Amino acid sequence: QVQLVESGGGLVQAGGSLRLSCVASGRSVRVSGFSTLAMAWFSQVSGKEREFAAAITRSGSNAYYTDSVKDRFTISRDNTRNAVYLQMNNLKPEDTAVYYCAADISGLGGRSRGTYDYWGEGAQVTVSS
Numbered sequence: 730q731v732q733l734v735e736s737g738g739g740l741v742q743a744g745g746s747l748r749l750s751c752v753a754s755g756r757s758v759r760v761s762g763f764s765t766l767a768m769a770w771f772s773q774v775s776g777k778e779r780e781f782a783a784a785i786t787r788s789g790s791n792a793y794y795t796d797s798v799k800d801r802f803t804i805s806r807d808n809t810r811n812a813v814y815l816q817m818n819n820l821k822p823e824d825t826a827v828y829y830c831a832a833d834i835s836g837l838g839g840r841s842r843g844t845y846d847y848w849g850e851g852a853q854v855t856v857s858s
Contacts, residue, residue, distance in 0.1 A: 767838025
């Protein structure tokens, strides 16, 4: 099992920045290690499906983004702290959503929501115009 806890959401004006953090814990993390998990961030607007935002491989050597956030968001991880981050710059009102951290215990990761086994509770990000 993996528990994920997000933090760092909030209200920001357009053009501003936020940094989301997600810390992992649980038996799978203790036994196998955080570095065995592929991690990702997804966003969800009320009434719509959860959508892929960014993903990072187990070692952190590769990252993937949806086109709408490329060049503005950066996903990173610190395997010594069991943490994954999403640095969000030049935020736009259309970025407003709940952002969810997700973990894939197979380590394969990717852009598909169905790949991920564990989810956090979400962090609200609101961008005002």
